[in-house]
Amino acid sequence: MNLTLYVWRQKGPKERGRLEQYEARNVSTEMSFLEMLDVVNEDLIKKGAEPIAFDHDCREGICGTCSQVINGVPHGPQERTTVCQLHMRHYKDSDAIYIEPWRAKAFPVIKDLIVDRSALDSIIQACGYISVHTGGVPDGNAILVPRHDADTAMDASECIGCGACVAACPNGSAMLFTAAKITHLAVLPQGKVEAKKRVCLMTEEMMRKGFGNCTNHYECQAACPKGIKVSFIAKLNREFIKAVNVVSETDSAASATMSSDQ
Numbered sequence: 033m034n035l036t037l038y039v040w041r042q043k044g045p046k047e048r049g050r051l052e053q054y055e056a057r058n059v060s061t062e063m064s065f066l067e068m069l070d071v072v073n074e075d076l077i078k079k080g081a082e083p084i085a086f087d088h089d090c091r092e093g094i095c096g097t098c099s100q101v102i103n104g105v106p107h108g109p110q111e112r113t114t115v116c117q118l119h120m121r122h123y124k125d126s127d128a129i130y131i132e133p134w135r136a137k138a139f140p141v142i143k144d145l146i147v148d149r150s151a152l153d154s155i156i157q158a159c160g161y162i163s164v165h166t167g168g169v170p171d172g173n174a175i176l177v178p179r180h181d182a183d184t185a186m187d188a189s190e191c192i193g194c195g196a197c198v199a200a201c202p203n204g205s206a207m208l209f210t211a212a213k214i215t216h217l218a219v220l221p222q223g224k225v226e227a228k229k230r231v232c233l234m235t236e237e238m239m240r241k242g243f244g245n246c247t248n249h250y251e252c253q254a255a256c257p258k259g260i261k262v263s264f265i266a267k268l269n270r271e272f273i274k275a276v277n278v279v280s281e282t283d284s285a286a287s288a289t290m291s292s293d294q
């Protein structure tokens with residue numbers, strides 16, 4: 033196949049970007065999308081031109097780094113498929129393909145198709161972990177987890193932190209990502225201990241990093257390559273309400289004690 037590519041080129045975070053046209057010749061249907069870009073880059077290098085910068089690592093759908101918007105859709109046209117797992121057999125000869133980076137306030141462009149997604153790492157650093165002592169391996173096996181909870185935790189933990197949900201959301205919201213991370217810990221006995229603190233810290237960090245709010249567009253769910261459902265956002269909201277109610281109850285109890293002391 034011969035294809036026409038329109039690729040976002042941007043020299044640096046403060047430079048103006050633009051779409052540039054490239055011809056991709058003799059593209060095999062067996063190639064992955066990234067392999068097709070590799071071939072285009074080899075041609076550019078041979079001509080002494082700057083190759084297209086794009087993020088990639090595992091190339092098997094597990095690391096979440098291959099962040100590209102293809103023809104306006106984060107990760108391209110195939111459902112539940114990352115860019116690295118997308119194959120050229122889904123395109124036909126003479127197709128025009130537009131390739132852009134994630135577009136979101138919280139993900140500034142570093143170069144060409146590479147964006148800075150460290151804002152997602154900051155949300156995890158805020159409390160996306162368990163810090164209480166959970167014992168050794170025998171304790172892990174001895175603490176029974178109901179089947180439904182184990183399945184929910186497993187489904188939520190499928191999130192690879194790619195950020196497609198943010199890129200797809202008109203508000204640039206990271207609610208789906210944060211909800212998946214909060215849920216996979218909140219439903220397990222080991223994670224419940226810090227659940228209230230976790231939801232408060234992670235949502236606060238999410239807002240601090242410039243992500244927008246969720247207004248139920250569901251674009252995140254449609255773009256997610258791992259099938260993370262918006263029902264996890266409902267779980268996040270329930271966890272948040274529980275945590276805030278505990279804080280207000282503690283505050284009321286403290287004020288009642290203070291009033292009786294006075």
Ligand code: SF4
Pocket residue numbers: 096190191192193194195196197198208209212252255256257258259260
């Ligand atoms: S929820 Fe889905 S789209 Fe969002 S970061 Fe996780 S895997 Fe990517």
Ligand code: FES
Pocket residue numbers: 087088089090091092093094095096097098114115116117
């Ligand atoms: S390169 Fe790892 S998910 Fe695409």
